[in-house]
Amino acid sequence: MDVMKKSHWWQSDSLKWSVIALLGLLVGYLVVVMYAQGEYLFAIMTLIISSLGLYIFANRRTYAWRYVYPGLAGMGLFVLFPLVCTIAIAFTNYSSTNQLTFERAQQVLMDRQYQAGKSVRFALYPAGNKWQLALTDTAEGKNYLSEPITLSGKQHITLSPVDALPATNRANLRVITQNRQALGEITADIPGNPGLVMSSLHEFSGTRPLYTLGKDNSLTNNQTGVMYRPNDKSGFYQAVDAKGNWASEQLSPGYTVTIGWHNFTRVFTDEGIKKPFFAIFIWTIVFSALTVFLTVAVGMVLACLVQWESLKGKAIYRVLLILPYAVPSFISILIFKGLFNQSFGEINIMLSALFGIKPAWFTDPTTARSMIIIVNTWLGYPYMMILCMGLLKAIPEDLYEASAMDGAGPFQNFFRITLPLLIKPLTPLMIASFAFNFNNFVLIQLLTNGGPDRIGTTTPAGYTDLLVSYTYRIAFEGGGGQDFGLAAAIATIIFLLVGALAVVNLKATRMKFD
Missing domain, CATH: 3.10.650.10 (MalF N-terminal region-like)
Structure with a gap:
């Protein structure tokens, strides 16, 4: 016997199609509005994502895609769309002046307009809930008065000659200032001088269009x-x-x-851009590689030490060594910025007391780069240490017992057993860490802001700038106008470089698990 299942009202097909139709109309309206305002990319992206979503949720045969669609839509909206916009801007002259x-x-x-003709003084006189505009031609000694008007919106009024102005007190400068925007939208005509507009807090003047448009634009x-x-x-x-x-x-x-391709060719042909770009590119690679090496080395050594069976208080040491990872990085960076202060920082105070030196951490290129590597090693070693601690647990103890029977010491065990067995699973993570530090914008921006600055460059560039911070400075700190097109071109190059690293990382991961 068939059992009839009772369906709820919200599961009815009519309600579903009504909601889909309303959403379709809303999407269509938004697309038209964005297209009319010149936001073509936004309009196309909204149309594609919304149409795809409506099709998936309206079609029963695409039921399984309903679980995948939010992720695909998010990737398209927050990854692909910004990427397409950046690449599109790279082929334009988009900047603060364009x-x-x-x-x-x-x-x-x-x-734009320019002042033409004579200027006349003006005043406002209250007329109930409205105002009367009065103009006085001091050269001819004539007064003109308008009908009562409301100070709101654009309006074109004609003033009539009067023998005397109203006896009531006229509005003071405070009232004029409060209504300046409304007064600026008034065009006043008086006999012999039409088209007068407000030119100052005391005068109306005749204005004319500064430019005349021709048929050929x-x-x-x-x-x-x-x-x-x-x-x-x-x-x-x-x-x-x-x-x-x-x-x-x-x-x-x-x-x-x-x-x-002008922005891309500028990167490789303009000496004021090419020289700092390649210097910053080399420094970015050196910084990323050196950071990965030091964080892995420090993290691996500390992981071996805290795993040492004879060490007492291992739990306390583990907590203390992991603390830098628990503190937000921007807080640690700002603290280090104070510690490395050349005049009042604790680091220079100790160096001066012990060795009589005070390094110029923020003004000398070499010491500034050394400081960045030191700080980034401090921020990065806890992560590598945690990974190594987990991987050390997977190494069989039999290997160390056999090595001890052969008379090997701790250093031989480390370089012949521990290091080879840890380095292979760490390789994909090291590549990912290299890619992360390749774009480590927060460290540079908060610690040195790219300084010390390079001299003789077309674009703002510093000795500690990475490519990502260099791009940011071109886009938002350019002295001659923010060059978003050039910044987008460099960002596209960075994307290709990091994308290549991602491919290498993927291949390394496959080699590890195949």
Whole structure:
């Protein structure tokens, strides 16, 4: 006998399709809004992820994919999308001076005005809940008064001549300042002087558009007569001479244009970029490799010591040695920054008392790099020590007993048994640690901020900068304007390098477990 299963109202097909339809309409609306605002990548990404999700949750045959979809959507949204955006920016001139679209940059320039004609003094007089605008032409001794108006939004008003201004007290400077934005949106006309706008806290002046737009998108300066045309190679409106050749003058703001491989070629051809880039690249590799070597060496030696059976109080030593791993890294870095202070740091005080020296930890390139390696070794050895402690448990005791029967000592056991058996399973972790330190931005930013700075470079660069911090400084600390396009190109190169390390890591892991 078949038993009819009672379905709940929230499990009905009509409700499911209604929800899917509403979500589809919402997604469609958001995509249209983002596309209309020029956010094409966001619109495409939203359309792809949402359409895929609606299809998976609406189709019974894709039921199993419902458990995979959140992870795929997260990877697409937080990994693939930023990567695609970064690569796309790398092929443009996007910077602090070239952030706008061509249409928006043109509109900003067209909105600029210059003062033309005479200036007249203005005052505000209360009229109940409204105000009356009064203009006074001191040169001709004439007064003009508006009808009562509300100070809100753009408005075009006409003032009439009056023999005398209202006898009530006019608004003081505080009221004028509070309503400055609303007053700035008023255009006033008086006989013989139309189009007056607020030019200061005391005056209205006649203004005219600074530029006139031509049919070929050229702009002509109404004051000087100079013509500017859009230069799609530089992303600026640029002056042209009588022969039609480009002059040096450019109008800001500029607009974003595609420049192909120019940012990538700059990295390898511009001496002001190429020299610090390769120097920082070599230092990044040295720093990462040396950090991995020292953290593994220190961690392995300490793991062997705390596993020594004859050592008393091993539990206490383990806790003390693991403590640096428990403290947040940014706290430890800031503490070390104080300890290494050249004038008041405890490290220099002790070195001065013992050896009579005070190293310049933050101003000398060699000592600054040494300090970074010391601090990073302190931060990284506990992790390696914990790993080695676990791996040591897997080494059979028979090997050491047989070695003792052959007369081997502790050092021989370490280099002939312990090290070979630990280094193979540690290899993938060492590669991962190398990749992590390759992009160790927090350490550099908090400890030295890349300093001491290099002299004679086109972009801001320091002797302790890693590629990731160098990229950050180009993007956000550029003295001549933040060059996001160049920073994105370097970030793309870093991605390729770290991606190659990931492939090596994957192959090493497969070799370990095959």
